[in-house]
Amino acid sequence: MSLSNSRQRYGLVARSLHWLTAILILSAIPLGLYANSLPYDTSEALAAKARVFSLHKTIGVAAFLVALARIAWAVVQPRPAPLHPDRRAESWLAEVVHWSLYLSLVVVPLSGWVHHAATTGFAPILWPFGDDLPFVPESPAVAEAAGAVHWLFTKVLAASILLHVAGALKHAMVDRDATLARMLTGREAGADGPRHGRGAPVIAAVTFAALTAAALSLPQGADAIGRALEASPAATETATAAGNWQVVEGALSFGVRQMGAEVTGTLPEWTADITFDPDRDTGNRVAVSIDTTRLTLGSVTDQAKGGDFFDVAAHPIARFEADILRTGDGTGDGYEAAGTLTLRGVAVPVVLPFTLTIEGDLARMTGQATLDRRDFGMGASYTDEETVGFSVIVSVDLTATRR
Numbered sequence: 413m414s415l416s417n418s419r420q421r422y423g424l425v426a427r428s429l430h431w432l433t434a435i436l437i438l439s440a441i442p443l444g445l446y447a448n449s450l451p452y453d454t455s456e457a458l459a460a461k462a463r464v465f466s467l468h469k470t471i472g473v474a475a476f477l478v479a480l481a482r483i484a485w486a487v488v489q490p491r492p493a494p495l496h497p498d499r500r501a502e503s504w505l506a507e508v509v510h511w512s513l514y515l516s517l518v519v520v521p522l523s524g525w526v527h528h529a530a531t532t533g534f535a536p537i538l539w540p541f542g543d544d545l546p547f548v549p550e551s552p553a554v555a556e557a558a559g560a561v562h563w564l565f566t567k568v569l570a571a572s573i574l575l576h577v578a579g580a581l582k583h584a585m586v587d588r589d590a591t592l593a594r595m596l597t598g599r600e601a602g603a604d605g606p607r608h609g610r611g612a613p614v615i616a617a618v619t620f621a622a623l624t625a626a627a628l629s630l631p632q633g634a635d636a637i638g639r640a641l642e643a644s645p646a647a648t649e650t651a652t653a654a655g656n657w658q659v660v661e662g663a664l665s666f667g668v669r670q671m672g673a674e675v676t677g678t679l680p681e682w683t684a685d686i687t688f689d690p691d692r693d694t695g696n697r698v699a700v701s702i703d704t705t706r707l708t709l710g711s712v713t714d715q716a717k718g719g720d721f722f723d724v725a726a727h728p729i730a731r732f733e734a735d736i737l738r739t740g741d742g743t744g745d746g747y748e749a750a751g752t753l754t755l756r757g758v759a760v761p762v763v764l765p766f767t768l769t770i771e772g773d774l775a776r777m778t779g780q781a782t783l784d785r786r787d788f789g790m791g792a793s794y795t796d797e798e799t800v801g802f803s804v805i806v807s808v809d810l811t812a813t814r815r
């Protein structure tokens with residue numbers, strides 16, 4: 413039994429790689445669809461969804477590595493000639509679909525992996541390579557774009573597989589020739605016929621573009637791309653509504669343990685109204701309005717925005733109103749903002765300790781507070797702390813200039 417290809421046969425290596433790829437891809441597709449469709453309304457449901465996603469990603473990464481090996485092997489090996497070179501249109505179509513398959517075999521798992529590497533938390537890949545990819549930053553915008561590409565090209569891949577399998581079955585059942593047997597058993601068939609046409613990659617690119625456009629025209633495709641375009645880089649948009657300090661730069665983030673891993677979220681859009689005079693002890697105040705619809709929380713952003721957690725549809729704005737008080741003996745840089753945080757309509761007393769340094773007209777503050785999500789009725793059905801931690805660490809860093 414020969415390992416390598418000839419112009420009449422597929423060798424053992426090419427056939428093994430072909431069927432291994434087919435098994436992995438045909439497992440990854442239903443797992444991806446199933447994982448996406450699973451609910452996540454309780455701790456148990458979320459844990460089960462994460463397990464299926466982990467399996468999907470692990471199989472997907474395996475498919476990617478096998479596909480790379482398969483492509484490398486195809487490059488150095490002769491390709492068996494078509495059995496009916498006289499049927500030009502059919503040979504071209506088969507060729508075009510092969511190219512489309514090869515392209516999708518790279519784009520689909522790679523975009524999935526980039527999506528995964530750009531987000532934090534939820535459903536790890538079970539291979540021991542780590543979850544990150546070099547050159548892929550943790551960024552909601554990158555994750556959103558990669559997710560849209562992944563969604564889109566799974567449709568291109570699925571359409572190519574349907575055409576490919578239909579062709580293989582037509583050869584086996586209508587033409588009753590050895591095309592399928594060549595790939596299944598390594599049987600030799602055909603003559604050292606003409607080489608594959610050189611124009612195929614060009615036609616493949618056109619077909620690929622047409623399939624992509626068709627997938628894009630599906631409502632979910634347009635939606636996915638729209639969301640990707642909307643997801644601006646994690647810019648911190650702050651403005652000062654009133655008060656005597658103007659926030660020029662700032663970041664509001666929060667961290668929570670999820671499925672045993674630390675996940676960091678951002679709230680990039682907020683305004684702060686600060687009235688503060690370091691020389692007086694009373695009358696110093698801050699009022700912060702936070703746009704919760706812009707929050708990000710790694711790969712579980714949608715869940716975090718949902719009714720169980722921030723419930724952004726019903727409560728798009730969170731507010732923190734507090735008095736600014738000096739702590740310690742009143743001579744250091746220790747302060748606290750003591751007031752009320754209203755989140756998803758629930759008002760809870762919150763004290764945020766922070767340090768403040770003022771140099772001329774420039775003030776820098778950094779502070780952290782630990783909240784309990786249950787105080788705000790968040791994730792009430794997630795009673796298991798292992799799945800979604802109860803403590804949420806809120807961090808604020810900002811620089812402001814005196815008006």
Ligand code: HEM
Pocket residue numbers: 437440441442444445448468469470471472473475476517520521522523524525526527528537559562563566569
């Ligand atoms: C060739 C391999 C792969 C195939 C065929 C595949 C296929 C799919 C399919 C069919 C879906 C469901 C899309 C929908 O609901 O319409 C999906 C979703 C997803 N896949 Fe893959 N996938 C592959 C590899 C990967 C890899 C390697 C990763 C990550 C390491 C990954 C991560 C994801 C994620 C995170 C989703 C959910 C996307 C979202 O909800 O925005 N996939 N995949």
Ligand code: HEM
Pocket residue numbers: 430433434435437438486491492494506510511513514517573576577580581591592593594595
């Ligand atoms: C589901 C994932 C699949 C992928 C990604 C895939 C991919 C490919 C690719 C890229 C080739 C071209 C090989 C080359 O000449 O370099 C090929 C050949 C072939 N595949 Fe698949 N395949 C899949 C599934 C299947 C299935 C399910 C069947 C059978 C029903 C099949 C039957 C064949 C046959 C018969 C050939 C040889 C065609 C010829 O000699 O022109 N494939 N496949």
